[in-house]
Amino acid sequence: MRKRQLLDAAGPLLALVLLFLGWESAVVLFGVSEHLLPRPSRIFVEIVDRAPMLALHASSTVSIILSGFALSVVVAIPLALAISFVPVVRRVVYPIVVFSQLIPKIAIAPLFIIWFGFGVLPKVLITFLISFFPILIQAIVGFTSIKPEPIRVARSMGAGPVDMFLRVRLPHALPNLFAGLKMSMAAAAIGAIVSEFIASSRGLGYLVLVANGEMNSPLAFAGMMLLSLIGILLYFIVELIQRLTTPWDIAQRRLTPN
Amino acid sequence: MDEMSVAPGDAIVFDGLRKTYEALEGSIEALGPLSFGIRKGEFVSVLGPSGCGKSTLMLVAAGLDDATSGGVIIDGRPITRAFTDLGIVFQDHALLEWRTIIGNVMLHSDLRKIPAKELQPRAMDLIRKVGLEGFENRYPFELSGGMRQRAAICRALVHSPPFLFFDEPFGALDALTREQMRVDLEKLWLDRRQTVLFITHGIAEAVALSDRVVVMTSRPGRVERIIDIDLPRPRGSAVLASPEFVGYCAVIKDIFSASGILKD
Ligand SMILES: Nc1ncnc2c1ncn2[C@@H]1O[C@H](COP(=O)(O)OP(=O)(O)O)[C@@H](O)[C@H]1O
Ligand SMILES: [Mg+2]
Numbered sequence: 001m002r003k004r005q006l007l008d009a010a011g012p013l014l015a016l017v018l019l020f021l022g023w024e025s026a027v028v029l030f031g032v033s034e035h036l037l038p039r040p041s042r043i044f045v046e047i048v049d050r051a052p053m054l055a056l057h058a059s060s061t062v063s064i065i066l067s068g069f070a071l072s073v074v075v076a077i078p079l080a081l082a083i084s085f086v087p088v089v090r091r092v093v094y095p096i097v098v099f100s101q102l103i104p105k106i107a108i109a110p111l112f113i114i115w116f117g118f119g120v121l122p123k124v125l126i127t128f129l130i131s132f133f134p135i136l137i138q139a140i141v142g143f144t145s146i147k148p149e150p151i152r153v154a155r156s157m158g159a160g161p162v163d164m165f166l167r168v169r170l171p172h173a174l175p176n177l178f179a180g181l182k183m184s185m186a187a188a189a190i191g192a193i194v195s196e197f198i199a200s201s202r203g204l205g206y207l208v209l210v211a212n213g214e215m216n217s218p219l220a221f222a223g224m225m226l227l228s229l230i231g232i233l234l235y236f237i238v239e240l241i242q243r244l245t246t247p248w249d250i251a252q253r254r255l256t257p258n
Numbered sequence: 259m260d261e262m263s264v265a266p267g268d269a270i271v272f273d274g275l276r277k278t279y280e281a282l283e284g285s286i287e288a289l290g291p292l293s294f295g296i297r298k299g300e301f302v303s304v305l306g307p308s309g310c311g312k313s314t315l316m317l318v319a320a321g322l323d324d325a326t327s328g329g330v331i332i333d334g335r336p337i338t339r340a341f342t343d344l345g346i347v348f349q350d351h352a353l354l355e356w357r358t359i360i361g362n363v364m365l366h367s368d369l370r371k372i373p374a375k376e377l378q379p380r381a382m383d384l385i386r387k388v389g390l391e392g393f394e395n396r397y398p399f400e401l402s403g404g405m406r407q408r409a410a411i412c413r414a415l416v417h418s419p420p421f422l423f424f425d426e427p428f429g430a431l432d433a434l435t436r437e438q439m440r441v442d443l444e445k446l447w448l449d450r451r452q453t454v455l456f457i458t459h460g461i462a463e464a465v466a467l468s469d470r471v472v473v474m475t476s477r478p479g480r481v482e483r484i485i486d487i488d489l490p491r492p493r494g495s496a497v498l499a500s501p502e503f504v505g506y507c508a509v510i511k512d513i514f515s516a517s518g519i520l521k522d
Contacts, residue, residue: 149352152322153413155340157369167368171356248356248397 038218046222054207058226061192061203064120065234068127068195069188073181076132080139097136105129106194113199123195123203130191131184138180142173175249178242185238189231204230268295269453270319270421274328276478277314287478289314291328294472294481299451303464305510306474307519312457313349315479316425319455320346332421342370344421345414345452349429351406353398353413360385360394363412370417377416384412388442404435408442415446422447425457440466444492461514465506466493473513483513 020040026032027039034042047054079097082089105126112122146169154168196205204223211220243250276290289311296302306312317323319330321341330337353362363381367374385394388408398406407427414422427443428436440463447454458464464471465487473482487506489497497503514520 147350147352149348149350150354152317152320152348153346153352153354153365154369155322156320156342156344156346157366158340158342159369163369167365168354171354174356246356248399251397252355252399 035215035217038221042218043221043225046218047225050219050222054204054222054226057202057204057207057223058230061196061205061227062230062234064123064127064192064195064203065185065188065230067120067124068131068191069185069234071124071128072132072135072184072188075128076136076180076184077139080136080143083136084140084143094140097133101133109194109198118199118201122199123192126195126198127188127191130194131188134183134187135177135180138176138183139173142176142180143169145176146172174246178238178246181238182235182242185234186231189227189234193227267297269298269300269333270296270455271331272315272319272328273331275315275318275325275330276327277311277318277323278326289318289477289479292474292480293328294484296453296455298453301447301454301456301467301469302472303456303458303468303470304472304474305458305461305464306479307476307514308459310474310477310479312459312474312479313425316423316455316457320344320423341421343419344423345417345419346423347407347410347414347425347427349426351398351403351410353406353409355398358395358397359390359401359409362398362409363394363416365413366417372417380418381412381416384415384446385409387446388412404431404439407431407439411439411443411446415450418450420452422452422454422456424454426459427456428463429459436463441492443467448492461507461510462498465489465503465510466498471506471510473510475517476519482517485509 023037024039024041027037038046079093083094083097084090109122109126109129112125116122116125150168150172151164154164159168192203193205193208196203197209200206204227208220208223208227211217211223272292272294274291274293276292277288279286279288292315304312304315314323318325319332319337319341321330321337321339332341332343353359354365357365360381363385364374364377366372367377382394385391388411390405390408390412393401393405398409401409407430411427414424428439431439444467456464456467468487471485471487473485474480475482485506489500489502489506493503511520515522
C-alpha cells in the first residue's frame with residue numbers, strides 16, 4: 001500500500017523535474033532573454049534572495065484565501081441546507097443564486113472597491129464571490145442525492161431528525177462536500193489573486209502585477225511560482241482531511257477509477 | 259373485514275388496505291383493497307407479479323408510507339408512523355456505505371440508543387452464522403451482492419425483533435446464492451420464530467419458506483388466494499423434491515395461469 005502511494009506520487013514529481021530541466025535547457029540553448037522567460041534556477045535564486053519580502057506578501061495572500069474560503073463555507077453550507085430541505089427556499093432562492101453565477105464576477109470586482117474601499121474587506125468579498133458556488137452546488141447534491149432506502153432503514157430504527165442528519169444525511173453528503181471544498185479552495189486562490197490585482201498594495205497578486213510593470217520577470221515568476229505552490233498546498237490540505245474523514249469513499253474510488 | 263382471511267388474535271392485520279399514488283400522469287391504483295392476517299410466529303409470503311404493489315404493502319405495514327384507505331394493525335395497534343419493533347430488509351441491501359459491515363449491523367446501537375456491548379455478542383454471532391466472519395471491518399463496496407444481503411439480514415435480526423419484514427431480499431442475487439440464503443434464512447428463523455412478512459415473486463421460494471403464501475392479483479394487488487403450506491421443517495432437499503412441494507408450486511402456477519399472469 002505505502003509502496004503504491006510512493007509510486008503514485010513519484011510520477012508527477014518526476015514529470016515536474018523533467019519540465020524544469022527542459023525549461024532550463026531550452027532557455028539556455030536558445031538564449032532567451034531573462035525578461036521574456038527567466039530560467040527556473042534564476043527564479044529559485046530570486047525566491048531565496050527575496051525570501052523575507054516574499055513571505056510577507058505570501059502571508060497576506062494566504063490570509064485572504066483562507067478568509068474568503070471560510071466565509072464561503074460558512075455561507076454556503078447553511079444555504080445549501082435551506083435549499084435542500086426547505087421547499088420555499090428551493091423555489092425562490094435557488095434560481096436567484098444560480099442566476100447570479102451568470103454575472104461575470106471579475107467584472108463586478110472593481111465595484112467592491114467603490115463600495116468597501118481598499119482594505120481587507122473587498123478582497124475577502126471578491127474571493128468569497130468566486131469560491132462560494134462550487135461548495136454550495138456540491139453540498140446541495142450531497143444532501144439531496146440520498147436514496148430512500150437508507151432513510152427508511154433509519155426511520156425503522158426510530159431515528160429522530162438530529163440522528164437522521166448526523167448519522168445518515170451528512171455522512172452520505174461528505175464525498176460531495178469535499179469535492180466542493182476542493183473546488184472552492186482552488187477558486188479561492190484565484191479570487192484572492194484577482195482581488196490583489198484590483199484592490200491592493202500587498203500580496204503576491206499585487207507583487208506580480210508590480211514586478212510585471214517594472215519588467216522584473218524573475219520576481220514576477222517568483223511570485224507566480226509561490227502562488228502556485230500555495231494553491232497546491234491548500235488543496236492538498238483539504239484532500240488530506242478528506243482522506244482521513246471519508247476512507248470508504250477514497251478506497252472505493254481507488255478500486256473503480258473514473 | 260374479510261372474515262375468511264383475518265382471524266382474531268392475528269399479530270399483523272391488513273384491514274381493507276388500499277394505496278393510490280398521485281403521479282404527474284394522474285393517480286395510480288397501486289394496491290388493494292385487501293385484507294388478511296398473519297399469526298404470531300408465522301412465516302407468511304406475499305407472492306405476486308412485479309408491479310402488483312408488494313413493496314407498497316410492506317412500506318405501509320412498516321409505517322414508512324401512508325395508506326390511502328384502510329390500514330394495518332400490528333399487535334392491536336394501528337400503524338400511523340414508522341413501526342420500529344421490527345427488522346427490515348430491502349431488495350437493495352440498503353447498507354450505509356460509510357459504515358463497515360459490523361458498523362451497519364450495530365447501527366441500532368446509535369439510533370435506538372442500545373448500549374453497544376449489549377448488541378455486540380449477538381452481532382458477532384449472526385455474522386459468524388451467515389459466514390461473514392473476517393469481513394466485519396470491510397466496507398459494503400468491498401463485498402459481493404450476496405455478502406451485502408447477508409449483512410443486511412444480520413442487521414435486521416441483531417436486536418431480536420418480534421417482527422421481520424423482507425422485500426425480495428434475494429431478488430438481486432444469482433440462483434445459487436439465492437438457494438443458500440434461503441436455507442440460511444430458514445435456519446435463523448427456526449431459532450427464534452419471529453412473525454415474518456416475506457415479499458417475493460418467486461413461487462418456489464415462497465413455498466419453500468412459508469407457513470402460508472398469500473397469492474396476489476396483478477395491479478392493483480388484491481388477495482387472490484391464501485395457501486397453507488403443510489410441509490415439514492427444516493425444508494431440506496428431500497422436502498423440496500417431494501411431490502407435495504411440487505404440487506404446491508403447481509397449484510400457484512395454475513392460479514397465475516388462470517388469471518392470465520402466466521401464459522403458455
Ligand atoms: N412512489 C411512487 N409513486 C408513484 N407510483 C408508484 C410509487 N411507488 C410505486 N408506484 C407504482 O405502484 C405500483 C406498485 O408498485 P410496487 O409496490 O413497487 O410493486 P411491486 O413491489 O409489487 O413490484 C407500480 O405500478 C409502481 O409503478
Ligand atoms: Mg417491489
